[in-house]
Amino acid sequence: MAILRLDPMMVKLLIVVLLATFLPAQGLFVPLFDWLTTAAIALLFFMHGAKLSREKIIAGSSHWRLHLWILFSTFVLFPILGLLLVWWHPVNLSDDIYTGFVYLCILPATVQSAIAFTSMAGGNVAAAVCSASASSLLGVFISPLLVNLVMNIHSAMPGNGLEQVGRIMLQLLVPFVLGHLARRWIGGWVERHRGLIGKTDQSSILLVVYSAFSEAVVNGIWHRVGVMTLVWILAGSIALLVIVLLINLLAARLFGFNRADEITILFCGSKKSLANGVPMANILFPAASVGIIVLPLMIFHQVQLMVCSFIAQRYHKAQQAAQAPAAEVRK
Incomplete structure (x- = not known):
């Protein structure tokens, strides 16, 4: 079944985690990978900006009720559920794992998927x-x-929230804006080489994950995370996604959105971005904690792809079934 297939990116992430487990970056390689990670993040967001079409954004920007609910789901509903999970504390897991769940809940949505x-x-x-x-x-x-x-956690670098926003803007937003401004010159090349751009995106994320998990392995992540912890993270990710999907589905129907908008709310209001989350974690959290904090995000990422793939296929089949009688009538 398609729903049981691992996403190819998830397979690569698992390989990178294993590589970091047995061959972590240490000594003189640490500053080298820090520099490469910073460069990779800048390149990642530069390409994101270059791919962004202003015309498509303008075409879809008028549907304010839909956008408002999706933003509410992403930045209000999800964080509330994350805080409720920490308050409930149903399983005896480390504080870093619960921090990871809250962190994934406050992240923006994915774009591509x-x-x-x-x-x-x-x-x-x-x-x-x-x-x-x-x-x-x-x-x-x-x-x-x-x-x-x-x-209640300290940043990897000293400073308050506004300083952290400034660092994130410098590392993420500035390359994004530069990429978007450069679209008039490189847009055609980007459109023709989408496969290459996708590989650049993946390579950047994999490099950041390797760097984060190398630090985590050196600080003993696998002494704190066992098989049962991973099982509980998986169970929590599934429960979190199902709750959000159900709330979004009910809201779409309660507020009278049509079928096309209901689908958009389901898929845009339930996603969390690995591409944004891992680079941000490197800035926001202590280096020794990043690996374990992004574990829930990595597992949730795979869960959301599998579940949403299944739902998308169901919608697609239902649409084909609804169109079949009309096609017969036209014949």
Whole structure:
């Protein structure tokens, strides 16, 4: 079954985690990987900016009720559920794991997979492009502020929330804006080489994950995280995603959205971005804690892809079944 297949990116992440477990970056390699990680993050967000089409954003920007709910789901509903999980504390897990769940809950939505699943299911693609892009951009400001608001944890670097936002803007937003401004010159090349750009994105994320997990392994992450901890993280990720999907589905129908908008709300309002989350974690949290804090995000990332793939296929089949009688009548 398609739902049981591991996403290729997740397989690569597992390989990188294993590599960091047995061959972590140490000694003189640490500053080298720090520099490479910073450069990779800048390149990642430069390419994100270059891929962003202003025309598509403008085309989908008028549907304010839909965008407002998706932003509410991403930056209000999710964080509330994350805080409730910490308050409930149902399982005896380390504080860093619970911090990881709250952290994933305050992140912006994905862009690529949200749009891809919306398109597959027959949703409002223009609105999905606008909403997912807005979430990604707003997350640069909102997520670090929420970290300081809801988490009692020190940054990897000294400073308050505004200074952290400044560092994130410098490392993420500035390359993004530069990439978008350069689109007029490199946009055609980017469109023709989307496969190469995708590989650059993946390589950047994998490098950041390797660097984070190398630090975590050196600080004894696998002495604190066992098989049962991973099982509980998986169970928590599934429960969190199912709750958000159900609330979004009920809200879409309660507020009278049509089928295409309902699909967009489901897929844009339930995603969390690995591409944004791992680089931000490197800035917001102590280096020794980053690896364990992003574990829930990495597992949730795979869960959301598997579950949303299944849902998108169901919507697609339902759409095909509904169109079949009309096609017969035209014959």
